[in-house]
Amino acid sequence: MSATEPSLFEPYRLGAMTLANRIVMAPLTRNRAAEGFVPGPLAVDYYTQRAGAGLIITEASQISQQGQGYQDTPGIYTDAQVEGWKKVTDAVHAKGGHMVIQLWHVGRVSHTMLQPGGGAPVAPSAIRAQTKTYVNDGFAETSEPRALERAEIAGIVADYARAAANAIRAGFDGVELHGANGYLIDQFLRDGANQRTDDYGGSIENRSRFLLEAMDAVIAEIGAERTGLRLSPVSPANGLADSNPQALFNHVMEELEKRHPLYVHVVEGATGGPRDVAPDFSFAALRARFTGPWMVNNGYDLELATRVIAAGEADLVAFGKPFIANPDLVERLRRGAPLNEMDRDTLYGGGAKGYVDYPLLADAAA
Template sequence: MSESTPSLFGPFRLGDLTLANRIVMAPLTRNRAVEGFVPSPMAADYYAARADAGLLITEASQISQQGQGYQDTPGIYTDAQVAAWKKVTDAVHAKGGHIVIQLWHVGRVSHTSLQPGGGAPVAPSAIRAETKTFVSNAFAATSEPRALELSEIPGIIADYRRAAANAIKAGFDGVEIHGANGYLIDQFLKDGSNTRTDQYGGSIENRARFLLEVVDAITAEIGARRTGLRLSPVSPANGISDSNPQALFNHVVEELEKRHLVYIHVVEGATGGPRDIAPDFSFEELRKRYSGAWMVNNGYDLALAKSVIAEGKADLVAFGKPFIANPDLVERLRRDAPFNELDRDTLYGGGAKGYIDYPTLADAAA
């Protein structure tokens, strides 16, 4: 869309969608799925209340039971899960919103109690993640993973493809592949977690192979115009690291440019933490390698969001935690109004409290 000076609150054409504004709700794990890892009935209210955002990205949703790393997170691999998500997408679309689902395999960031048959989590290499997961209503150390056999990798790629097909059945406008924050795709990408010696390890080209095969499988199923991807080049989330992230992600983005994904979503800095943890890393180098929509995230306030849009440094800005306590975040940003206080005790698990009961500006005025 032609705009002399792009505005955070102006419309944006994303693939086949016309977004009402350039504000995106980032994926936010809330641990409220019910039996069968089905989205809670409350999820329809939760997402619909935030449909004023130009685009909603759901909480990360596992592509298989093996892909689960935390208790009570929803999946997108059974008919019951698809049916429950359809209620969410219908509610969001009824409000005029757009919504995509984030597809997730956690890899080594899991616990045996969540895995099929109580088995070990899987990873590119048998290197334990120095982090914790959330099981039995408490944080616990991750379990020791096992390295994936070469013969198992095509099956996981097929799980991604089926999950993408299920997402479209559930009425989603598309999917976001979770390639960030130390989960399975990120584990393959980065040499701190990938010490394989086959075609999925060693060189940058080999370590990027799994991501690109997932991208190719999903785009073959639902099309590139309905497929986005999240990356976190320098975030140490979940104990992840790489010895040369600039070269790695320059290559990754150059390969993605050939595939014309509808957007790339980049976590700048440490996920949920400082933006300046890698001062030598150039996000601008990545941006100039990609001609499609560029979404940024991490630590954005109103002033910074408005400036990166106006200067053309990004096309979309994703806000995370502010959306939890402020279902009307877009209107609060538009008015530069104060935010509700976040109840951190209700972030992970629970019921309606801290989930669908935060007041809006309209509520306060009534």
């Protein structure tokens, strides 16, 4: 690598933060929140162990009870949740790390057991998600959603802004709106889920409206320099599809370029699956429309991450599953050391096992 090529392991200036490296811990749902959907002491340990990442993006955290889609996921809408997260951010900052919280509304990917008053989940249109959610310690089919009334949408946009303000109170360095993986923002964007006939449906401009209103509300609350966004333009996650994703996400990027967010975080391909799920889709065309910090995710290993950073094709690389089993992932990658195997049986729910007990390199050496 020449002296002029950027390195995965060199510091990177992101907004007001100087990240120790360009390796990001991607958001990872672990279903271990305590009563009241508050992150507990184990979450403090879990994130502090991983503070060697240049940036940590938390597990997705719902902006309201209505926004919840899985059992035991943390929120950021009550004072108790803010206090729980404050313990996490204080501990991560004490280790020299940086941290943003992912703001989540699942939309139709939910179950009546999780909704206020046992009501139906909400969505752009009353189209059921062909996927499962996690309730009662197991996977179950999602419930039939109801279409949001137009008058309700502004309240959800306001929930994003309130959650962002709570995040700053909790000590986060910023937020990431979850616009990916088939959840509410993604449902509004894609015509496979959005069949509205008002000004939030139909044209690409209309389907982008909810995302851009949520971004604008959060930016007005905490500033563009603390507001990131995650998108998954071609992922079929949670049963989503669009008839023309290139045109849709080209437009989204052109609109984001006007707003100067902290970063755009793009899932390339199918979330947690093949990268070549849409071979005709051009991620380069998206990058060409957005001049801000560009974060990539999905199936990255050391070789691929090193190459895209050196080539200037991305500024940051987010690693997901490798961080579950390797709290010291950055050091392992730096040394070319072997990675721990992930225990799939402990991914969702439970306690310390498979959460905070994966060995560090130092432990393995001893």
